Amino acid sequence: MPDDALDPLIHVPTRLKIVATLAALPEGDTLSFTRLQDMIGLTPGNLIIHLRKLEEADYIASEKTRNGTVSLTNVALTGHGRKALDNYTHALRDLLGDHL
Amino acid sequence: MNHTPDTTAGNGDAFTPQQAAALLDEATWEARRKLVPNPPWVLASRGVLVLAALVAVWLSVRGEHPYTGPTDADIPILIAFIVLNAALAVGFRRRAGAGVRGPSRLRPAEIAIATLAWVAAVALLVALAAAGLSYRLYPTTVLIIPGLTWAVLMMLRKNWRGVYSGASVAVVGAVGLLASPTGAWLVGGVGLCAALLGGAALNARYQRA
Numbered sequence: 001m002p003d004d005a006l007d008p009l010i011h012v013p014t015r016l017k018i019v020a021t022l023a024a025l026p027e028g029d030t031l032s033f034t035r036l037q038d039m040i041g042l043t044p045g046n047l048i049i050h051l052r053k054l055e056e057a058d059y060i061a062s063e064k065t066r067n068g069t070v071s072l073t074n075v076a077l078t079g080h081g082r083k084a085l086d087n088y089t090h091a092l093r094d095l096l097g098d099h100l
Numbered sequence: 101m102n103h104t105p106d107t108t109a110g111n112g113d114a115f116t117p118q119q120a121a122a123l124l125d126e127a128t129w130e131a132r133r134k135l136v137p138n139p140p141w142v143l144a145s146r147g148v149l150v151l152a153a154l155v156a157v158w159l160s161v162r163g164e165h166p167y168t169g170p171t172d173a174d175i176p177i178l179i180a181f182i183v184l185n186a187a188l189a190v191g192f193r194r195r196a197g198a199g200v201r202g203p204s205r206l207r208p209a210e211i212a213i214a215t216l217a218w219v220a221a222v223a224l225l226v227a228l229a230a231a232g233l234s235y236r237l238y239p240t241t242v243l244i245i246p247g248l249t250w251a252v253l254m255m256l257r258k259n260w261r262g263v264y265s266g267a268s269v270a271v272v273g274a275v276g277l278l279a280s281p282t283g284a285w286l287v288g289g290v291g292l293c294a295a296l297l298g299g300a301a302l303n304a305r306y307q308r309a
Contacts, residue, residue, distance in 0.1 A: 006117065013115055017127045024131035026204040035199025039134055074201055089124065095117045 005095070009057050010088045014042065015050050019085050022060060022077040030063065030074035051075060059084055132307040135200065137193040140300040140307070146185055147296030153181045154289030162282050169236025169281065203257075210253050217249035240276025240288045243269050261302050268295035 010019055017040050025031055031039075037047050054060040059081030065072045077085070133139065157170050157178070170178065197205060206214075221242045225235045235241065247270030254262025272291030276284040 006120070011115060011120060013119075013123055016120060016123055020124055020127035021131040024128060024135055025200065026202070029200055029202030029204045032199035032201075038199075039131065076202075092117055092121050092124070096121055 005091045007084055007088045007091070009053065009059065010084060012050075014040070014046070015054060018047075018050055018054065019059065019077065019081065022075065023082060023085050025076065027082075028076075030076040033062075033073040033075060036075060054081070057081075057084075129307055135196055136303055136307065137196045138189070138299065138303055139192065139196075140304040142188065142192050143296045143300035143303065146188060147293040147300065149181070149185065150296065151289045151293035153178070154285050154292070158282065158285035158289065161285060164282070167236075167281050169234065169239075213253060214246070214250060217246040221245040237281045238277060239281070239284050240273045240291075243273030243276070243288070243292075247271075247273055261299070261306070264302065265295065265299050268298065271295075 010016055018036070021036065021039055022031060033044075033047070033051075037044060040047065042050075051060060051062065055062060058078055060075050061078050062073055062075045065074065157174065160171075160174070161167065161169060221244070224245065225242055228238070228241070229235060247266050247268070249266070251263050251266030251270060254260075254266055269292070272288060272295060275291060276287040279287045
């Protein structure tokens with residue numbers, strides 16, 4: 001199986017980390033932007049760029065809430081995103097055989 | 101500002117499937133480690149602590165003839181130990197849950213029910229003491245109501261690791277009732293330690309799955 005069987009949107013180190021991190025949340029839960037940034041270790045600008053790409057593909061959903069004057073952003077993997085990660089993991093398994 | 105092309109592994113080389121598999125494993129493990137409310141090492145440490153505390157009580161009462169139970173001086177130490185244990189559990193739960201919102205978080209009603217279960221357990225001990233049955237005779241009784249309550253709350257959430265922890269605490273409480281008053285302290289220590297170590301193993305397995 002060629003490498004291009006891997007979803008190019010996920011097959012990027014930073015986005016793979018983001019998707020794997022969000023997949024560790026129980027279904028229905030969201031993670032704040034700042035906690036995700038802390039867990040991944042990215043600058044806000046860099047994280048926003050990757051989140052935007054994932055959101056455009058409907059892999060993640062984000063919601064903004066207001067707490068007084070502070071705006072909070074929470075992100076979560078969508079059902080579509082979870083399925084994409086599953087497919088990606090299966091494709092990796094097929095490529096690597098027993099090594100995964 | 102230099103941007104690393106996002107199709108590379110970060111050092112200019114192509115991001116290979118092997119690297120992707122390793123990164124996926126590592127990122128999943130790392131995320132679960134940070135998000136799990138009860139890290140295995142914390143559960144294991146609490147298990148060792150509870151074993152040490154209750155075995156110390158057992159050692160101090162096993163030579164008593166007739167049995168009178170722990171001295172009044174031991175009670176504040178036991179209470180401080182329970183508070184420390186609870187604070188550890190709550191502290192790590194809060195740290196893991198920082199920034200997380202959604203159905204996995206305990207609802208205020210659930211927190212109130214769990215707290216009431218402890219109040220009910222203490223009230224039961226007080227009532228038994230008023231009826232002439234000191235907690236010193238049935239020290240593990242206090243575990244049954246909170247353990248069962250937690251198991252039911254977790255069952256409603258289909259959180260099977262939570263059901264395990266609640267049920268195992270209730271079982272230790274019930275088995276302690278069958279032991280002698282002296283032996284109940286040992287049952288409590290060994291049983292709770294085994295339950296916490298079991299929980300640590302379950303969480304470690306989940307993190308590695």
